Amino acid sequence: MKPTLLSITIASILFSGTASAEVGPEDLPSMVVSADFRPAAAQDIPVSLTTFDDTIIESRGAQHIEDVLNLAPNVNISSGASRGQYFQIRGIGERSQFSAPLNPSVGLIIDGIDFSRTGGAATLFDIEQVEVLRGPQGTRYGTNALAGVVNLQSKQATNEFDMNFESTLADYDTREIGIAVGGPIVKDALLGRIAVHTHQSDGYMDNDFLGRDNTQDRDEITARGHLKFLVSDDLTVDLNLLHLNIDNGYDAFSFDNSRSTLSDQPGEDKQRTNALALKSDWQINNAVSMQSALTYSKSDITYSYDADWGFAGIHPDEYIATENFMRERENVSFESRLISDEAGRIFGGSTDWVLGFYHLSQDEDLDLVSDFGNLQNEYETENTAVFGQLDTYLTSKLTLISGLRVERFSADYEDSNGLDLDPSETLFGGKLGLNYQLNADHMAFTSLSRGYKSGGVNNNDALPLSKREFDTEYMWNLEAGLKSSWLDGDLVTNLTAFYAWRRDAQVKSSIALPGGEFLDSLDNAARGTNVGIEFDADWLVNDKLRLFAAVGLLRATFDEYDNPELQAEGFDIEGRRQAHAPAYQFTLGGEIYLNQNWTLRANVEGKDEFYFSNSHNAKSGSYAITNASLEYQHQNWRVTLWGRNLFDKDYYTRGFFFGNDPRIGYADKAYKQLGDPRVVGLTVSYDY
Template structure:
C-alpha cells in the first residue's frame, strides 16, 4: 500500500515542522515512570501499596491527587487478561463500570462506561467512549481494536473528559500508555501455549543507540489460535474460530538537548481470523426449564454451529499508525507538539443469522423462518490524521495552566455486500474537526485546589454514496463548548474529597449502511451530557489500604441511540429526548502482607431512557414486553423508561496475589482475577429473550519467579470455570446470540532484564 507510506511520510514531515517550532511529553512522563518505579520498589520493601500514576490532566500525577474516578490496570493485570490470546473486549469488567463487546470479531469493539455507549455495529459508528494510545485518539471503531501489548498501564477514566480530550468522550476514556524507550538496556519476552492451540508471544528490546542522544524500543505480539468449531451443515470439523493476530511497535527517542526531546512511533497490525460466531436460535426455553426464556437453550453447543453461508466468517485487517511527539521545556512551561497518521483497511464477513433455511438441527427444532442467506461483508478503507499543539505550566507555584489547539481529519469508504442483494454499495464518510482548549488550576489554600477548563470544538461530517446506489448526500455539523470545574480538598494527610461538574458532547453522526438495503441514511444530532460527581480518595494503615470512591448523576440531552436489527435488519440512528444515569463506584486495594495484595472494585449504575413517544423496530420472533404500536404498517416498541442497552446495573472485579519467598531471589506465587457483570438488557426495547442475568469470569496463574523477577514459569487458566456467557444478540429473524471465549488452560514462560 504505497499511498499509506507516503501519507506516513507526510505526517512525519508535518510533525517535524511542529517539533522544530516546539521540539512530546516524553521527558516528563519518562521521569515520572522512573520515579514511580523507585517509589514502587521502596513501597514493596516496606509492605506498602505502589503509587499509581495517571495522566487524566495530560500530565503525570498520583491518582490520589486528581479529581477523577479512575481505575488503573498495571502490567501484571494486563498480562493476565491477554495471556490466552484475548482481544481488547477482554477488558470488559476489569474496571467497575466498564463494558466492552463486539459483533465484529476481533475488530470494531463497542465500549460503555457508566452505561453510556453505542450498540451500532457499522464500521462508521461513533462512540461516546474514546480510546487513546500514547496521546493519539483512535477514533474509528476498527482502530479501537488495536492490540494492547508492551504497555506501562491502561487508565480507565470514568465520566466526561471533553475539556482536555475532545468531543466523543462524554462517557469516559480508555487511555493506553506504552512503555517508552530509555537509554538503559531492557529486554522482555514471554510465550504461552494453551487449549485450542492458543499461542501468545510477546517480545520487546530497547536501549541506547547513540549514548545520551538516541534510544530505541521495538516490541511485538503474536496471538494465534487454531480453528476449533465444527460446521454441522457442511460436516467439516474444526472449520471456524481460529485467528492469527500480529502487531508490532517501533519507537525512537531523540534528545538533542537537555530540555528537548522527539519521540517517533510506528505501529502495525495484521489480522487474519474468524469474525464473530453467531449462533442461531440459542436463546429461549430449555427442556429442563421451559418457563425460562432468556438463557442458552438446548440448541446451544459451544463447539458446533450450522452455517450455510458466511464464507468461513473470515475477518482480515491491516492497520498502520505513525506519530511524532516533540517537546521543548522552557523555564516554567513545556511546549508539546503531536502529529499522527493512522490507516485501517480490511473486511469481515459473516453468516449473520447463524443458521440455515428453516431447519436448524437434524431431527427437528428450527431457528424460525430464515427466508434468505443472511450473508454480509463489510469492508473499510480509512485514513486518519491528527495534530495537536499544547503549552503547559510546570512550575511549583499555586497556579497551573495549559492551553492548546487540536485538528482532526478522517476520510474512509465503507463497502457493504449483501450477497443476496447485489450490487455492492460503497459509501464515503469524511470528518473534520478542530478545537482550542485551556485549563487552569489554583491552590486556594494548602489543602484546597480548584481546577476548571473550557474547550471550543467545531465538528463537521459529510456523507455520499460512491457507488452501487443512488446519490444520497448528507452533511451535519455542530459547534460546542465543553467545560468542567472541580474542587479537591485534603481533609487529612491520608484522605481527600472532591466535587466535579462537567459538560461534554458527542458530535452529530451519519449512518449510511442502510443504503445497501434500499433505505436512506439516517442522521442523529449531537448529544450533550452534564455530569455531577462527588468522591473521596484515601490511603490508610500506613499506605497499606487504599479506598477510593465516587457517586455521580448525569443527564444526556438528545442522546444518540442506534436501533439495530429488527425484522428489517436496519441500522437506524435516533435521538431520544433525554437520558439519565446515576450510581457509584468503589476501588479498593489491600496490602495484607508485603507479599499478599488484594484489589476489589464495584459499581452500581442505573440508566433510563426518557422519551414518551420514541418507538423502535422489534425482533422477528422474540417476545417483546414493552408497549407496542403499529407505525407505517410495522410494529414498534415504545422504549420510554428502559435502561440503556448493554448497561449492566452491577459490575465489579477482584484480584489477589500471594507470594511465598524461596531462597534469596525466588518466589512461588498465585495470582487470580475475576470480573462480574450484572443483569443487562442488550437492545433498546425489552423482551423475554434478549437480556442476560449476571455473568462472571475468572482467571488463575500459578508459577515460580526467579532471579529477583528476571524469569518466570507458570501455569494459567482463563475462564477457569468454563462459563457460557451471552455477550450480545442479533434480533434479525431468529433468537441469535454470540458468547464469550471458552476456557483456555496452558503454560507460559517469561524473561525480563
C-alpha cells in the same frame, strides 16, 4: 517456542536454586497516569479511573483489551466481531457498526493515536499500562469522550538495555511468541525499543457443517517501535510506530446459541493498520513548556459474516445471504498545547494553566457487498478545537479546576444511493471542579462537567429524508469522590458517586423487516439519567497477602423516549434500563506470596444481567467467572500457569432478537454471542 523446548525450560527453572529476596512487595504499586494534561499519580487525579499494569496483563494471559476490561467497574464491552471492540462506560457507548458511519462515545487512545472507531487495535503485548477514565472528558478529548476514555501506553525506550521474551501455549491450539528489545542506540542521545508479537488460536467455535474448529480463529501480529531523541536538556522528541496485521475469522452465532454453527460461508474480521505518533516536549523557558503531537493512521478493515448462519440445504428455498463490509480509514491529527510550570503561574502565582489547539481529519470509505444490496459511501469529518484549563490554588488545600473546550465539527457524506449530506456544528464542553486535600492521605473532589458527541448521518435508504441526520448529544455529569490512603499506605481506596443527565441522547433502533433486512437508524430519541457509585480497594495485608476489590453500581434509564417506528411496533423503553448497562459489576481477588519465588493470584468478576439493545427486551443473564494464575519467578525467568473462566461459565457479549431459523418458521427469538470459555495456558518469559 516448541513444546519440548518449553518443557526443558520449565524443568530447569523449577529445579534451580531459590533467590534471596523478600516474600512479597514492600509497597503497593503506584501508577503515573498519562491521560490527563499533566502526568500524575492515579491517587492525585480527581477523576474516577481504573488502571491495569503489565503484571495484571501478564497474569491473565491477556492478549487484547477485552481480557482485562471487566476489572473496571461500570465498564462493559460488546463483541459482534471476533473480539470485543465496542466499549460502554456507565451505560453509554456503541455496540456495533454496520454500514452507517460511527461517532463513538468512548475514546480509545493508543500511544497518543486516536483509535476510537477501531477497537480491534487494542492488543496488549508490551503495553505498560491501561487507564480507564470514567465520565465526560470534554476538556481534554472532546467529542470522542462523552462517556470516558480508554488509554493504552506502551513501554518506552530508556537509557538502560532491556529485553523481554515471552512464549505461551494454551487450550484451543493457542500459541504466542513475543520479543521486545530496548535501550540506548546513542547513549544519552537516541534511545530505541522494538516489540513484535504473534498470537494464534483456533478460536472457540465448531462448525459442524464444514467439519472445522477454526472458523472463528485468531491470527494476530502486533509490532511496535519507539525512538526517543534527547535533542537537548530542553527538547525531547518521541516517535511511536504501530503495525497490526489481524486476520481473524468470524463465525459466532448459531441457531441454538451454542458453540456449534452450521454456516457454509464463515465470515472474516481482518485489520491491517500502520500508524505513527511524532511527539515533542519543549521546555521553552522556566515558566512554560510546549507539547506537540502529530499522528497518522491508516487501516484496511474487512468484516463479513454468513447472514443466514446456515447452508443451502437447511433452507427450503435455498436462501443464501452474506454481507461483506470493507472499510478504509485514514486519520491525521495535530495537537499543540502550552503548559505552565511553577514559575509561569498567573494571577499572583496562584494558577497553573493549559492552552491548546487540536485538529483531526478522518476519512472513511466503505464498500459493502451484500446479498441484500451493495453500497459504497465516503465519510469525511474534521474536528478543530481550542481548549484551556486553569488549576487555581484557592488555599494550600483547596484547588479550583475550570476547563473549556470549543470544537468545530464538520462532515461530508456521499454514497452510491445518491445521498449527499454535510452536517456541521459548533460544540462546547468543559468542567468546573473543586479538590480538597483533607490531609496527606485523603483527597476529596467534586466536579460538574459537560460532555458532547457530535451528530451524524443515517444512510438507510428506507428512511425518510427527515431522519437522515441526527443532532449532537450533550451530557451534564455531577461527580463527587474521595481518594484515600490508610494504614501507612498499605490500603488504598477510591469512592466516586455520579449523577448524569443525557440530553438528546443518540439511540440506535433496529426493526426487523421481511426478507432478513433491518431498518436501522440513530435518532435523538431520548432523555436519560445515569446514576451510580464506583468503589475500589487495594490492601497489602502483609508481606504474604494482597487483597483487592472493586464494585460498580449503576441505574441507567431513559426518562423520555420518542421513537415512532418502534412505538408503532408496540415497543417503548421509557423508564427501562439502557442497553449494556448492568445494574452492578464487581471483582474480588487477591495475591498470595507463597515464598520468595511463588505467587498465587485469583479473582472472581461478574455483572448483572443487561439488555442487549434498545430495540428489544432480550437480556444477557447475570454471571460470575473465576480466573487464577500460579507464577514462579527465579532471577530473570518467570513461568505462569494461568486460567480464565475456570468453571467454564457460559456468558454473553452480544445479542439480537429476530427470526433467522427456518426450522421454527423464522420465529423471532434471542440469538447470543458467547464470551470466551475456560482457557488454560502456560506462559514462559525472560526479562533482561
